[in-house]
Amino acid sequence: MQPEQIEQILSQALELDHVQVTGEGNHFQVVAVGAMFTDLSRVKKQQAVYAPLKEYIASNEIHALGIKAFTPDEWQKQQKFGQL
Structure with a gap:
């Protein structure tokens, strides 16, 4: 599986x-x-991201999945302080 497919x-x-x-x-x-x-x-944020990918995780097309989920405000703060 390619990153673009997951996106x-x-x-x-x-x-x-x-x-x-x-x-x-x-x-x-x-x-x-x-x-x-x-x-x-x-x-709950991570569960929301996992949900559409469950079948790919079950089939091992995705074995490991790190998730960082943000609201737009949280994202702006992360970028502002260079935490990503």
Whole structure:
């Protein structure tokens, strides 16, 4: 599976302002930004990103998935302080 495929799946399934996937083989890192994450705990944010990818995780096309999910405000703060 390619990072671009994961980006497309997440973009179609979730209301995101920005999604970036890096990695290779079956190990990937996701940065997802969207207002949909407002008022969600970190765990709930990660569950929202995992949900559209469940079948690929189950088939081992995705073995490891690191997720950083932000609201637009959180994303701006992360970028401002260079924490990513």
